[in-house]
Amino acid sequence: MATPDGVKANAKHFAREAESSSVFETFARAGYVANGLIHALIGVIVIVIASGGDGEGDQAGAMKAVAGAPVGFVVLWLIAIGLWALALWHVSEGVLAHDLSGDAKGAARKWSRRAAEFGQAAVFLALGAISAAVAMGARPDGEKTAEGASRNLLQVPGGPIVLGLLGVAIGIGGVAFVVMGVRRSFRARMRIPEGGLGWGLTALGVVGFVAKGVALLIVGVLLVVAAVRVDAKAAGGLDGAIDALLALPLGPALAWVVGLGFLAYGVFTIARARFAWM
Helix, strand or coil: CCCHHHHHHHHHHHHHHHHCCHHHHHHHHHHHHHHHHHHHHHHHHHHHHHCCCCCCCCHHHHHHHHHCCCCHHHHHHHHHHHHHHHHHHHHHHHHHCCCCCCCHHHHHHHHHHHHHHHHHHHHHHHHHHHHHHHHCCCCCCHHHHHHHHHHHHHCCCCHHHHHHHHHHHHHHHHHHHHHHHHHCHHHHHECCCCHHHHHHHHHHHHHHHHHHHHHHHHHHHHHHHHHHHCCHHHCCCHHHHHHHHHCCCCHHHHHHHHHHHHHHHHHHHHHHHHHECC
């Protein structure tokens, strides 16, 4: 029977083997392209909505837009494979996170890094699953899914508290994106080229991270409001966040800014496939 130390050693061995594979790295980098494409499409859809058109300004809406294109199902499967590869890469990064200092602060940084890597892996696994489902004919509605999940959670004991905490966590994630954009800390995970290309890439990253952070912050607020009111209809995902934004004074203009920000984040993420440290 394998001991916990043996399982840990085997996991790290497989993670190192995976990260040393050039084929695996290529697929993981393709995952950045897939993620960037989704965000760029979300940006375009949000701009269309802000201009008075119809659309679903979230990941499911972007994937359904891809499904409507010629050979869209093939593109969706490629997106799913890339996202799953990127998810496994983040799992490997989490497994291999190590404590360099040997003190309590170093251990805290290690587990913080692992939590971040595993969290990103979960997101990319879920997005890959959505892409595969749409490729097979499913047509998920992100808003109805978010509302239904919130309604089910509100019906169980302690559900409103859990929903509120989830909203706070998403809001904190949004703030983290804004901080990463403003501080340009994303540069530490990339090889930023010299000259105008590097300046432009950094500018795209700043705008994109801030825009995505604002959208996540609004989603978090919507979930907290739903928890406080015990009203699932107040909850929403990214598409609901855009609707909430449109209801504000100068809402269409603000939505335009967010849409352009998502478009910038998409282009930045596609470029990240080339320049990310991996």
